[in-house]
Amino acid sequence: MPLLPRVEEIYVDEGRGTEASPGQDFASRVELALAATNHLFNARNSPRYVAQVLQGVNAVATKLDRTTQPFTGVGPTELKARIGAVDLDRPLPDTAAALEELESVYLRDAIYFHDAKYAAHLNCPVVIPALVGEAILSAVNSSMDTWDQSAGATMIERRLIDWTAERLQLGTAADGVFTSGGSQSNLQALLIARNHAVAGLRQEPANTGLRLPALLDRLRIFTSEDSHFSIQKSASMLGMGFDAVISVRCAPDHRMDPAALAEAMAEAHDAGLVPMAVVATAGTTDFGAVDPLPELSALARAYGAWLHIDAAYGGGLMVSGRYRHLLDGTRLADSVTVDFHKTFFQPVSSSALLVRDRAMLRHITYYADYLNPESAALAEIPNQVDKSIQTTRRFDALKLWLTLRIMGADAIGALFDEAIDLAARVGSLLAADDDFELAAEPQLSTLVFRYRPRVDTPSGSQRMSEDASDLLNPAIRAAVFASGKAVVAGTKVAGRHYLKFTLLNAEATLEDIGQIISLLRSTGAGLVQDGLLQDEVSA
Secondary structure (H helix, E strand, O other): OOOOOOHHHHHHHOOOOOOOOOOOOHHHHHHHHHHHHHHOOOOOOHHHHHHHHHHHHHHHHHHHHHOOOOOOOOOHHHHHHHHHOOOOOOOOOOHHHHHHHHHHHOHHHOOOOOOOOEEOOOOOOOOHHHHHHHHHHHHHOOOOOOHHHHOHHHHHHHHHHHHHHHHOOOOOOOEEEEEOOHHHHHHHHHHHHHHHHHHHHOOOHHHOOOOHHHHHOOEEEEEEOOOOOHHHHHHHHOOOOHHHEEEEOEOOOOOEOHHHHHHHHHHHHHOOOEEEEEEEEEOOOOOOOEOOHHHHHHHHHHOOOEEEEEEOOHHHHHHOOOOHHHHHHHHHOOEEEEEHHHHOOOOOOOEEEEEOOHHHHHHHOOOOOOOOOHHHHHOOOOOHHHHOOOOOOOOOHHHHHHHHHHOOHHHHHHHHHHHHHHHHHHHHHHHOOOOEEEOOOOOOOEEEEEEOOEEEEOOEEEEOOHHHHHHHHHHHHHHHHHHOOOEEEEEEEOOEEEEEEEOOOOOOOHHHHHHHHHHHHHHHHHHHHOOOOHHHHHO
């Protein structure tokens, strides 16, 4: 049989026997079950698998060819009604029909990150080698919890962890595990840090017999005011509460201020609290700021605190040809988060947590006799669940493996470098434009800015007021999103509303982003002209 059989040779009976009713007799139920086996992925059905997957691939490729903007602008009410009308209890006759329906309920109105006019969040266009990996890993469906479910996949993931640790200069004792994303990586890092700190507290005679909740009350986490929200969420989930996180002010460049950290840690220590961890950020979500890692490391060491570096965004710098030096301090970390599905151009999800001392992973190890008995660890059987807070877990490492084997690390870094360079050029463009204000100079590939033109007032021409700008900029973002012509993000700086570009598309040009800026300008001017802010503008 040829590798790619004709679709009609396979689908002549695809829809047969796919619908059942509660009153079926035994023979009908048996017939239905037998027909259902035609959909199982196995050697017998491999031609069917090839044909159906190709139909799906062709549907996506065709959609991409015909897509001219990142979004259609559809609203949630319309889309909810369209999807709600689907009767999930009545299957369609074949894959072609299902894909035709999928066009109307998903593909038509998906938000396409590959489009140059998508400039909102940390969503990257993905590389084709990773998509090949995605197809393979989902079909084979390895589960990364135990050796007897993953074998070679385990060794590939471990090799990639070693490669990443080497790039981060964490040393030969480093280890880690792939995770679902930065939030989970940060959670696991802080869980290890918490358990490590608690183990130390249990050595104090005054704490003899105290249960975990009592020991947690004194622990504190220090992180910058611009750090990721997952730090607060992690503290809550770890039983410490949101208020266990002490927010440290940033310098004007939005990097954590070491002097402010020193002051906060000294104050906590003097109050009898225990500095459990310092969380530095290598690439903040809004400003792309990389905290002064060596200085923060020195302070963490002085207080015996765990140093975690959240490099979910900035981790791609490890393969950068021009900006690698920004990550030099990662070698001092106790743990590091890296999101490959951000700046390594991988499909979600693909993240990893690295620790400098593999022995620290014992703080999250739990042995279950039916899955990963302790005897297996003693026999050096490599069960990945021993160092993960997940049990069943996808082989997401394969996507990065194929990317490195087909493209190479330097090529990945070149894509990120292009995005960083583009952000610098766009920053200069906005800084020279009287209608816009930059909140800060770009540091990686994000820009925070706002539309705040000069307006005529009774006292003469002057910048639009802060209050009017606060009303206008979210309205601009919403109107542009509803048009579907571009997608930009929004944020707040010192309580004021701003717009944000996140640039990760190496094929986007200055002209592309200039067109978004023109759209933002014309949309803002139109909203003012239509009277949205008439009272505020003329005040």
